[in-house]
Amino acid sequence: MANAKILWVDDEVELLKAHIMFLKGKEFDVESVSNGVDALEMIQEQAYDVVFLDEQMPGMDGLTVLGEIQRINPNIPVIMITKSEEEQIMEDALGAQITDYLIKPVKPSQILLALKKVLENKRLITERVNSGYQQDFRNIAMQFFEANSHEDWMDIYRKLMFWEGKMEENVDKSMEEVLNHQLAEANTNFGRFVARNYLDWVNSRDLVDRPLLSPDIIPQTVFPHLDGGYDSVFFILVDCLRFDQWKAFEALVAEHFYVDREDAYFSILPTATQYARNAIFSGMMPLEISQRYANYWKNDDEEGGKNLHEADLLAQQLKRNRINAKYSYHKVITPDDGKNLADNIHNLLNNDLNFIVYNFIDLLSHSRTEMNIIKELAPNEAAYRSLSRSWLEYSPLMKALQQLSKKNVKIILTTDHGTIRVKKPVRIIGDRTTTTNLRYKQGKNLNYDEKAKYLFTIRKPEDAMLPKTRVSSTYVFTMEDYFFAYPNNYNYYVNYFRDTFQHGGISLEEQVIPIIELSPKNR
Structure with missing residues (x-):
């Protein structure tokens, strides 16, 4: 995330010096501009990782600038900042598919969190998913040997499918191989479970004793x-x-x-x-x-x-x-x-x-x-x-x-x-x-x-x-x-x-x- 290029567009840019210094201290490359026209010229000339955009500006307002930014580069994340809490403005901004929405006055911690959500979201999710699966790995493995009913095996399969779905978007695929191995081991044990019980199931009318x-x-x-x-x-x-x-x-x-x-x-x-x-x-x-x-x-x-x-x-x-x-x-x-x-x-x-x-x-x-x-x-x-x-x-x-x-x-x-x-x-x-x-x-x-x-x-x-x-x-x-x-x-x-x-x-x-x-x- 460090060294990411940020463009901050706000007609009161002089009031943002403390925020800009804070971000530069976090090793972000921050440029600022006071109006939408200059902002659009800069976006056409060079690439930015994130744009902070004030909603209320003289001349071109934030929503108009947003529309032009999306025309120039539809993939650039835009975080809109506004003084207004009017529901209609929020709906207009969300309808225009902004990346995030902050209400003034904003704290440095809010700015940093918004940037992490944009720039490090996948990495943070991957770390969280991998950590969560590592913690659950042993519990699932123990269930293989304790599973004595069809309900137990349904629960095991649900858990494995849950983690498979979570890992689908992971940038780091290191834990995916571990999960695939555990799913294969689950199938080995499940097959033996079915072989032991299947004939009893199909000859029983009692739904309490069978799936x-x-x-x-x-x-x-x-x-x-x-x-x-x-x-x-x-x-x-x-x-x-x-x-x-x-x-x-x-x-x-x-x-x-x-x-x-x-x-x-x-x-x-x-x-x-x-x-x-x-x-x-x-x-x-x-x-x-x-x-x-x-x-x-x-x-x-x-x-x-x-x-x-x-x-x-x-x-x-x-x-x-x-x-x-x-x-x-x-x-x-x-x-x-x-x-x-x-x-x-x-x-x-x-x-x-x-x-x-x-x-x-x-x-x-x-x-x-x-x-x-x-x-x-x-x-x-x-x-x-x-x-x-x-x-x-x-x-x-x-x-x-x-x-x-x-x-x-x-x-x-x-x-x-x-x-x-x-x-x-x-x-x-x-x-x-x-x-x-x-x-x-x-x-x-x-x-x-x-x-x-x-x-x-x-x-x-x-x-x-x-x-x-x-x-x-x-x-x-x-x-x-x-x-x-x-x-x-x-x-x-x-x-x-x-x-x-x-x-x-x-x-x-x-x-x-x-x-x-x-x-x-x-x-």
């Missing part, structure tokens, strides 16, 4: 709001939305909605669309769907779309639960689908319930695998979050949400599963009927390292409420950031899929996923 799972979502989070006095309840499922992506979305959504509840639930295995999303809309585990509604279910090795009957499964779930409400179901896959939904969102208010599937994040994930330009735009999790946030900000979904923010509605925003960036390959051999997913395999006579601690095997699919395509079918899931690769063309496929976002296996990112309740601010 909320995919089939529970609509009965537990949607149906209770039918008698809540809302004109309509919207269930919006954004496919493949990770918890950290929701946190990136939150500020945009919070402009228009109160976040009444921010929670998480566990996706069933496999954390793949055909299993998890069908489970959500049917209110059943995959084995139950395949047995009760065989015409709505396709196994991994069968041709055709695996999620073509969500609306039919939803109708059956509503019928079983004796929900007689008027409802709609919409799936958004193309840009035209999204535009049509936003343009006609007001018509949906005539329904008691509206179910919307928005399939963009999953498409982004696949595009990143297949297109180098997307991989360059999103080389890591932070960039992936940023790209996802940019999509939402300018998407038809945001337009639809803005319209709903003026209505008496309740919105449940959630997803079916997340993704993880895979890095480490593991060999597996199977016949041509084996599934192609990189994070799990289903097939017979699978050949892999059965002793590997980063794999979870289910030899009797019915124990996990999963259908099987053959009498001897086995499911095997990767944990942490592993992915399956066949020996044929091994190096080619490893290089192609390494560092891509995949789903289907066991990780915090894939399984611990957001479920958010929103109510409008502007109704």
Whole structure:
């Protein structure tokens, strides 16, 4: 911060000598001028790090000078100083996007603080974030060994996501590597926790003993709001939305909605669309769907779309639960689908319930695998979050949400599963009927390292409420950031899929996923 160049514009500049001497004593390079015309000439001739600008000056007033400064150099920070406490002047200055606003008489300490906020903000935040994480590091590490419940793991993941978000803008990336290592260690322990408990969860109806799972979502989070006095309840499922992506979305959504509840639930295995999303809309585990509604279910090795009957499964779930409400179901896959939904969102208010599937994040994930330009735009999790946030900000979904923010509605925003960036390959051999997913395999006579601690095997699919395509079918899931690769063309496929976002296996990112309740601010 020392030696930063400051231009102070004030028609009473002679009264500022004490302040200027104070700043020069702090090794700032300070120049002063008594009017806006001279100030603009100086800004055109040389660069300044900060401009202090008096609001009330004869000739060109401060707001007029501010407008000209922004035209010459829109990136220069301007701190406005004024004698007036009139609300309208403050609003005009804030509306003109000043960097800070001080009211005379100002103290040297106020000036110094304003300069630190402008010139050292990122460094100070980085130091504070790194210090905070260092203090919390040991507590989180201890939780790995003490975590005995799904609530414990939700808490651990929330903390890790909190620090990941805080570090995103850090100038110093030294602690980011430590955090990434801790997240990897968390996933190792989480995988073992899921392997120990998963079969008990899916065979229990008692929500006290297990986490909320995919089939529970609509009965537990949607149906209770039918008698809540809302004109309509919207269930919006954004496919493949990770918890950290929701946190990136939150500020945009919070402009228009109160976040009444921010929670998480566990996706069933496999954390793949055909299993998890069908489970959500049917209110059943995959084995139950395949047995009760065989015409709505396709196994991994069968041709055709695996999620073509969500609306039919939803109708059956509503019928079983004796929900007689008027409802709609919409799936958004193309840009035209999204535009049509936003343009006609007001018509949906005539329904008691509206179910919307928005399939963009999953498409982004696949595009990143297949297109180098997307991989360059999103080389890591932070960039992936940023790209996802940019999509939402300018998407038809945001337009639809803005319209709903003026209505008496309740919105449940959630997803079916997340993704993880895979890095480490593991060999597996199977016949041509084996599934192609990189994070799990289903097939017979699978050949892999059965002793590997980063794999979870289910030899009797019915124990996990999963259908099987053959009498001897086995499911095997990767944990942490592993992915399956066949020996044929091994190096080619490893290089192609390494560092891509995949789903289907066991990780915090894939399984611990957001479920958010929103109510409008502007109704």
